[in-house]
Amino acid sequence: MLTLPTVVTNKATALGALEWLASLPAIVDALCEKWGLSVESVYPDATEALVCAVRDSKGRPAALKVPIAREGRHVRDEVTTLTIANGVGCVTLLEYDSLSDAMLLERLGPTLHSLGLPLRERHEVLCSTVERLWRPVPDCDLTSGRDKARWLREFIVSTWERLDHPCSERAVDHALACARSRSEAHDDERSVLVHGDLHQWNTLVAPGGFKLIDPDGLRAEAEYDLGIVMREDPLELLEGDPTDRARWLARRCGLKARAVWEWGVVERVSTGLLASDVDLQPLGRDMLAVADVIAELDVEW
Numbered sequence: 015m016l017t018l019p020t021v022v023t024n025k026a027t028a029l030g031a032l033e034w035l036a037s038l039p040a041i042v043d044a045l046c047e048k049w050g051l052s053v054e055s056v057y058p059d060a061t062e063a064l065v066c067a068v069r070d071s072k073g074r075p076a077a078l079k080v081p082i083a084r085e086g087r088h089v090r091d092e093v094t095t096l097t098i099a100n101g102v103g104c105v106t107l108l109e110y111d112s113l114s115d116a117m118l119l120e121r122l123g124p125t126l127h128s129l130g131l132p133l134r135e136r137h138e139v140l141c142s143t144v145e146r147l148w149r150p151v152p153d154c155d156l157t158s159g160r161d162k163a164r165w166l167r168e169f170i171v172s173t174w175e176r177l178d179h180p181c182s183e184r185a186v187d188h189a190l191a192c193a194r195s196r197s198e199a200h201d202d203e204r205s206v207l208v209h210g211d212l213h214q215w216n217t218l219v220a221p222g223g224f225k226l227i228d229p230d231g232l233r234a235e236a237e238y239d240l241g242i243v244m245r246e247d248p249l250e251l252l253e254g255d256p257t258d259r260a261r262w263l264a265r266r267c268g269l270k271a272r273a274v275w276e277w278g279v280v281e282r283v284s285t286g287l288l289a290s291d292v293d294l295q296p297l298g299r300d301m302l303a304v305a306d307v308i309a310e311l312d313v314e315w
Contacts, residue, residue, distance in 0.1 A: 016042060016053075021061045024292040026082045034083035038064060041080055041114050049109055049118055051078060059125075059215060061294070062228065067121065075121040077105075080114060088230070089115040091156055095231030098154065098207055103147030105218070105227045122227070123219030133250060136214055137243060137259075141266050143217055143224045144239050148206040151233055159205060159234025163197035166284050173287040180290050181283065181302035188309040189283035192276035199273065201235070208232045212239040213246045237269050241277020245285055248304040257313055272315040279308060 016039055018026075026035050042064070046053065050071035057065040063081040070076060081089050096107040101120070109118035126139055157165075167190050174186050209216075210230025217224050232238060240263045244251070251259060257271070260278065264271035286301030288294075 244278025
C-alpha cells in the first residue's frame with residue numbers, strides 16, 4: 015500500500031494531476047517489474063514526487079522517484095542536470111523511464127537537516143557541496159536564469175492574487191523588482207550549471223561527504239543557488255543584520271552579494287506563496303512575514 019505524503023497529494027491536486035494520483039500504484043508496479051525492484055518504504059518528506067526506498071533483484075539499495083505528472087520541462091531539466099553531473103555533487107542517476115518520467119537513483123544517507131548542525135556549519139556544507147556541481151554548460155538546453163526570473167515574476171503575481179494577498183503589496187513589488195534586476199543581469203558567459211533548490215533537505219550524506227538531490231537544473235549565475243540559502247531559515251535571518259548572510263555567502267564562494275540578496279528576495283516570496291498554496295505551514299507564513307520586513311529595508315551594496 016503506497017501512502018503519499020500529504021504535501022505531494024496537495025500539490026498534485028493543485029496541479030490537476032488527479033489521473034496521476036489514481037494510476038500511481040499501477041505505475042510503480044510496472045516500474046518494479048521493469049527494473050526488478052521491491053519496495054521497502056515510502057519517504058515521508060518528499061514534496062514533488064512519490065519517492066520509495068527500493069532494492070533491486072541482487073539486493074542492492076536504491077531510490078525510486080516518480081514525479082508528479084505536469085506540463086513543462088521540470089523533469090527534463092532534472093534528468094539533464096543529473097546526466098551532466100554524473101554523480102559529482104548530485105545523486106547518481108541509475109535508470110530513467112521516459113514514459114512515466116520515473117528515475118532510479120542511488121540511495122543516499124540522512125539529510126543535512128537531520129544532523130542538527132549550527133546554521134553557519136550548514137551553510138558551509140551547502141557551499142562546498144554545490145561548488146562541485148557548478149560548471150560551464152554553454153551548449154546545454156536548460157532553462158536560463160533570465161527565463162527563470164521571468165517565470166518567477168509571473169508566478170508571484172498570479173499566485174498572490176489567487177491566494178487573496180497573503181503578504182504585503184510592497185513585498186510583492188520588491189520581489190518583482192529584484193526578479194527584473196536578475197533577468198537583466200543574465201550573462202551567458204557567466205552562467206553555470208546550478209542546482210536550483212539548494213537547501214538542507216535536498217542535501218544528503220554520501221560516501222566522503224554530501225550529495226544533492228532533486229535538482230531543478232538551470233543555466234544561470236551561481237548566485238541563484240545561494241539565493242535559495244537566503245530564503246531558507248527565514249526567522250533566523252532577522253536575528254541580526256539580514257544582509258550579513260548574503261555577504262558571507264558571497265565571500266565564501268567568490269560571488270556578488272547583491273545578486274545573492276536579490277535572488278533570495280525573489281525566492282522567499284515565490285516559495286512562501288507556493289508553501290501557502292499547498293498548506294506547507296508554518297513555512298509559508300514565516301517566509302512571507304519575513305518578506306514583508308525585508309521589503310522595508312533600505313539596503314545598499
